[in-house]
Amino acid sequence: MAHRARRWRKATNAAAFVAAAGLTALSLGAAPGASAAATPRIDLRVLVVDNGDSPVQAITAQLRSTGIPYTTIDLNDASRPTVTAAFLADTVGGTPRARFQGVVLPNEAPFGAGSAEQTALEAYERTYGIPQVDAYTWAHPEVGLEYATYNGSLDGQAASITTAGKAGWFGYLDGGLTFEDNSPTIGESYGYLAAPRAGFTSYVDAPVPGGTGTGSLVGEYAHDGRRELVVTFAYNQYQQQFRLLARGIVEWLTQGIHLGQARNYFAVHVDDVFAPDARWDAERNCTPGDIDCVGGGEEGTPIRMTAADAAYAAQWQQEHGFTMDMVYNAGAGEEWKTENGGTDPMADRLLADKARYRWINHTYTHPFLGCVQDTSTVPWSCAKNTAGATQYMSRADISAQIRDNNDWAAAKGLPIDRTELVTGEHSGLKTLPQQPNDNPNLSGALSDNGVKWIASDNSREPDQRAVGKALTVPRYPMNVYYNTGTEAEMADEYNWIYTSAADGGSGVCESNAASTCLAEPLDPATGYDTYIVPQEARTDLGHAIGNDPRPHYAHQSNLAEDRLLYPVMEKVLGDYKALFADNTPLENLRQSAIGTELQRRAAWQAAVAANKVTAYRIGTTVTVTAPSGTQIPVTAPEGTKKQNLIGGAVFGTPYAGARSAWATPAALQSALTLKLPS
Template identity: 45%
Template sequence: MALLLAGPVAQATTTPADAAVAKAVNPKIDLRVLVVSDGSEMITAYQDRLTREGIPFQVLDLNQSGRPVLNDAYLTTVDAEAPHAKFQGVIMPNSAPAGLAQAELTALHEYQARFGVRQISAYVWPSAQHGMNAPTYSGKVDGLNATVTAAAKTKANGHGYLKGTVKLDNIDPTVDESYGYLGTPATTPGVTVTPLVTATVPGTSTQGVLSGVFNDGSREELFNTYASNQYQQHFQVLSHGQLEWLTRGVRLGEYANWFSVHSDDVLMADALWNMAGNCTYGDDCDETQYPSDAPGTTARMVASDVTYQRNWEQNWAFKIDNTYNGAGTAQYLEETNTTSDPLLNAYKKNASAFRWINHTYTHLNLGCEKIYGSLGTWVCATNPDGSVKWQPQATITDEIAANKTFGDTHGLRYEPNALVTGEHSGLRALPQVTTDNPNLAPSLAATAVKWIASDASREKEQRAVGSALTVPRYPMNIYYNTATRAQAVDEYNWIYTSRANGGSGICEDNPGTTTCIAPLSTTTGFQNYIVPIETRIALGHVVGNDPRPHFVHQSNQTQDRIIYPVLQTILTQYRNTFAANTPVLNPTQTMAGSELLEQSTWRNEQDATAFYWKGQVRVAATGDGASVPVSLPDGATKNGTALPATYAGKDTDRVTVPAGGSVTYSVGTLGWGTGAATTVEAPNTFSDTSIPTGPSTTEIEPNPVVAPEETAVAAG
């Protein structure tokens, strides 16, 4: 649960090297980052962020026996056309990590001075070597309001995607989550320090530096005076800007913040949680004690909920995807002995205003035939030869096609190639179902389904199902069987409290994955605990460059409409943090699936290289062709034409490069090298490292792990 990490490195005062350094004239700069790793959590966090954004990088492991020597031969390429740097930026654990020899550090600094290559030092003790006064504060920085300075938001410094304030994580007030130092820039001849992120020194009105850029006239180094890990939201938010600064905004890879929410079972009625029996009607409740046909055992949206949804979507500029089951209307008509469904009619009045996804006609289980035991337990039925009894292909095909016909008949503009099966059935689901229903893939092909939803709590990575691909969805802990705050809190208490506190004891039985909490108030617990924790979890996905959708259920949109406070808090916190040029993207299932495919293909293959030279970037395929994400400063052009998209103040492109081919972009002069022969004073060289006492960060589990019993609760 918690991990105490190594502290920062404090370096002694620096001394300049003897000779001036000649700057490279019109150099070539490969678009790749060098990560000098000591295995620390800060370096792991940067590697994770580079991977998420698809930025090519190479690791020099200081702990590796027989590792390469960091010298000019390692850092440069022999090129008859121009001086050629292998790396556009360098990330180090600190300014002078243990394990890096003094000669290597000198070679690195001279390389940076020669080519204008920038460096990030992940975590340092601020001192004169960084142009800083000694810190006036050291200790935990949890919950501090960090200010992104005006200087940081300039084009040159890469943080223009932020509004101005980022709150440092404070998930658990009883745990010291991040340690840091706060100091102020010193007045040092020949040295400038540009604060990028600051915070008020506790007990004073002084702004101390959390992140700043040191420039001694020969090289630039961005330093952090506080520790972070990859799970912390503030790191995910701020590290993007640091990578933009490091790469001068010229890089391969893609950055975007995605958020979509599917509401499953629209037009159906969902069984509700029984607060007295701690069970779900018709599932694991004792039917004799809690009959499922009693009044109030299910929740189904009504016409006023549709009006509320439409107004909410307009006010919040955000679409909820309705995953619908046409048979829900047929069931309503039969049960009420009427010929018209007010819920369907309300949707049809403004059908084009909503987004729709096929959820199959009757929500039939499309996997194995189930044999139920006591209180909802089940196993797959088998044939006489021991093989699994699967739903036949004809049945699956009919479920998909019939719901499409229903949607066409009633004017529901559903995604033609997207599907969400009931409870993600048909796909493997351990422990009972170890493989996909073999009849599923042919049915998907027969009904032109290309994107089938899966449960990200079971399978996070996208995979093929015949000719279709999965779109993993994150379940939100706003359970399918709850329509009121009281129900939601009561079920949450049942799952996450001990037996002594009236809970199920799941948290006691699974201490490695689930943490017990004190019982929540049924009056205030939803807004004060569940909403904040679900907001944090969802925002962690959003700012992690993760397009996977989230899912809830139509029961959450009726009665107390408990999903809306969660969505509003997520969107409010996001929009309070990010600038208008970085809107949250709201993809359809098809868009999310396509983005996942493009991201994973690029991360796994990275079958293209790129370099900057004389104001241009050349991207070349290294294999049989490549689809390459490119992110460049605004104003960049390709063949004299503006790039097709902008996001976060950047111009972006996803270019298809044929085998043996290349594509060239014009970006202008960016500060790498020089256009004419010149020299700079030799950079300062760091030496004599020491490690202070004190913690760095404490890792806190990024989200509640879904226990086996809870997985059924989350199913769609």
């Protein structure tokens, strides 16, 4: 049997505070000139004043990811609108309207203290009770802080959520976080630490380096009838400290009532289950059997799980409360069984534990489903017929690969979802540079078998797209290589890819702008545990806490021999548990649910971009209209009810101290109506 090989692929008083937060979320001022009894309408949209700096852009990214509508004023655009009372508020049907529920500013006074625009904005916030986030500013009395007792690097600095923070908007965190320090030679974080003055409530503190006491990094300044969330450290959207605090910043900004929702996700697909994987050759620096591995030579012993590995997988899942997706090739397993005496204890063990996993069709024997590959040259090319047209695998052959794998699963009682598919190497989909288009026979074969969700490689295609009637589900490739079974093999291949030519590597890292060379090669004995695992776990955790549901994928080879995948997953899960409270669990979704989530987000963003969504609250009533059939994401406080013609039912599901859901209007209603707790 020829063992398939592939190329490597590349996250005050607590009780009083809670009560005040609940009241603040629902308090609405009266518009100038309106009667005291008039309750204004507050549109569920955020105003972002952008000066081009990374802190504002980070918060904007969080708004966009969550699904919160926002309007941007670009301070660097000479033709931008002027901030006036009329720009910020008006009247709709005789009801005074605040056009924005919250304001994000680059600092406390970007228009200039005392300027007409700054004065108009402050009057608006005071009149309607609108919160303001100062994305990044220095510590000084005008933002409710004493002058800084420390300003400088925060790399590696430990910070903690205060009692007020835990009781309020940052209660989804367990209490502590550490600022990233990924390079000893590059400054990554800068900030100010200062003591609060009267009216300031700190939510995130840090000890003063080289000094005594603590200083605030994030806190609320209540003054002059206004509220500001003051952030005194610089950040970008990718840094872990921001991703941990982003939810709290946005919830404070919207007072816990907004369109959109954000959750944390982690799913791991294990490809090639039942099949063997080819092994990396440390001498030739390639994988024999791979069509790009030139120079002859025999294939090494393939990597394949044993019965003990299969038993360990089930035990590990139970101990860690986490379910893996087994992406299986039944035909490859049957071939292995035939070639190895007609028995397969590993397959028997996995099938005995079949109910413990999720299973996904990976085609019967894992062929390349795209163009016919001409391997007479390196790199390979798509074969042409006599007329010069590209030759592709036929619809019948693709369909058979999907169908036969499904039929095998049915015979074995595997709990599969036939709408899900992962093709071998994501083949059939376009593969640049050789195959710039999808196999034209692929979409028909998907329809033949009822496939709605086909996996794609996020490093190639990060956006969901249609393939006939199916939609892609982008997956993150993990830097745990399919062709390595031991830590030494993994470190050796990693060195080849990420080490300069002068240090014995391929030098690819020197010519690839998106890559960084290692300072020196990793020690084969320790490099995997001390360097690769922390790096990969950090990347994966970044995806997980970034409201990104896309799954990650590795291979069955990584559950065999040295069982390389487990240390990465354990670190992701362990670090997550240490950072987040129990009310904010990791969502572990199967492929179809991930595809649905991405599909809903795309439809929602399109509706918002087309200005087809209207959402506002008046008092304790929230009203949202959107195009018919559109799923509407909403986040609201505990106690919120969805209204229908005969009453109300509890809205959404609990997450991170709030309730959220995708929802549609009740029967016979044209708008989604929610009743907030009074």
